[in-house]
Amino acid sequence: MIKKFKPINKAYKFRIYPNQEQQELIDKTIGCSRFIYNEFLAKSKDNQYKSYSKNSKELTQLKKEYTWLKEVDSIALQQSLKDLDKAFKNFFSGKYKFPKFKSKRKTRLSYRTQKFIRPSGSTNIEIEENKIKLPKLSWVRFAKSKEVTGKINNVTVSKSRAGKYYMSVNVSQVLETTIKNNQGELGLDLGIKDFLTTSDGEHISNPRHLSKYQDKLAKLQRKLAKKKKFSNNWYKLKQKIAKVHSKIKNVRKDFLHKLSTRLTKEKQLLVIEDLNIKGMLKNSKLAKHISDCSWNKFTTMLEYKSKWYDCIVHKVNRFFASSQTCNICGIKNPKVKDLSVREWTCECGTTHNRDTNASLNLLKQGKLDLGLR
Template identity: 50%
Template sequence: KKAEYPRFKSKKTHRYSYTTKYTNGNIELYENKVKLPKIGLVKIKKTRAPKGRLLSATVSQVPSGKYYVSLCYTDVEEVLFPLTYNETGINLGIKDFIILSNGEKVENPKYLKNSIEKLKKLQKQQSRKTKGSRNWIKNRIKIARLHEKIANQRMDFINKLSTRIIREYDIICIEDLKVENMLKNHNLAQSISDVSWSKFTTQLEYKAKWYGKVIKKVDTFYASSQTCHCCGYKNEGTKDLKVREWTCPKCHSNHDRDVNASINILMQGILAN
């Protein structure tokens, strides 16, 4: 009651944060409260706490107005996932989020698509409103809230997916996609899927370290979607992204574009070392 919400000063941005280091019990996490320096006890939504040594707390306010506190721990207890003796190659899809070398296709969740459609509508409305007007401000907050919701939905999706992949496979081969290349292809849905892909690979990498699994990155120069995984023939005709299925002119194997690419990524990753 004594302390107020932190006030942030910059007017240029709607994203604010500050970090304090842990010393002598100035930060403490309880069941549904957190103790912060100068502020004292603050109610929080219940969360899981890792077993480790607390280093610092970062308090931030996101554009929609909500406050978050994130606690940074070190020396966190290691838990290894049991070995499954399975390996996989993963390809970033256009229609699907990812395609695995065993043929499994993981679609982008429907709720994510719906939210993106809504966002498009709001952004169109925003451009028609007078800058700085009351409706313009109202709409800006709506957009900020929806951005936040999409980010949360996306994080939830890739968090669950990356944990499942790490649990099911011991060796995971992925494409080493360069973000600069991705930004050239710019539409809303695509850019969100690009961001998701880099977050997904980051999560795979740190979870592999945590749980004792292996990630192998395959160079993008390797033409995974053009090469027949059966005989190695390079089919230039599949450069066109519209080609979803093709038959190898040399060995006559029939390929699903994405699954063939995933199998190539797996083989390339395993052969690399």
């Protein structure tokens, strides 16, 4: 067995349990980071875009005007300026639209702080057992579900709409992987009834996470509709609804992570279809189920994990008729376009399961695209 060592950047996400004083400081830091981003974005609109270094000098003067900015982590404020600078560079390169102001109610509640070594040799970010030391916050307890290995680069502290606090620790580490020698190729057909069907005949059922909590959500939302908007009881119910959504998000993400890790670790080639998910969501009957599947998130996980575990992930053109074409003789059956047709018999006499046939065709087409036999 030949082992390979690969340098990668990886993030470990944990739930943290700050005390009341630390919670207030986290909330304040998130607010100040958002204020800095919006303040300098407004200045860029009024005058013209300035580089990060020029904005950084102005930030020093701004702290004299708004003394409350000195109460929070100064690195977090600098990171906001770097985020704004990156947003403008992406705009100038044509990748994204002009930067937007950050909303208190809609944008993610988070801030990022960076690790550095002091002249004395100590660091501003350290982990000891189930506690982490963060700038201004001191030691914060967290749910240590796994060991953090590698060199810490930065930490992102966030707050969910359900009122829970998290941290994402970004590290540089050397990943140990096993070099695969033709360990397998798979065609992957994504679906709603079965979340995934593979070319070797495996059917992974769709967990339907949203459906499991749908009744509970509907009941809470009916109660919310009867409350006076922005009253204390209205906010309490909003919090309960946010907690249910947080639960759905977490169990869905857990399922996607486990499945994507298994596939990229075990196989050498994975072929999937380049789905037009945005267009598919226009189907009002299936939109909710498609969103619940999170196919885009799953394919993103496959792509970045494939770089870790030396696996090739190839996307086949979305216009390729994988379900309608017989994988034996190549004859196309237009009737199979109807999603209600789950099994069909080809002119050559072969009976096909719709999803298994699609996965076999995807694998065959993917190998042709890559010039493989």
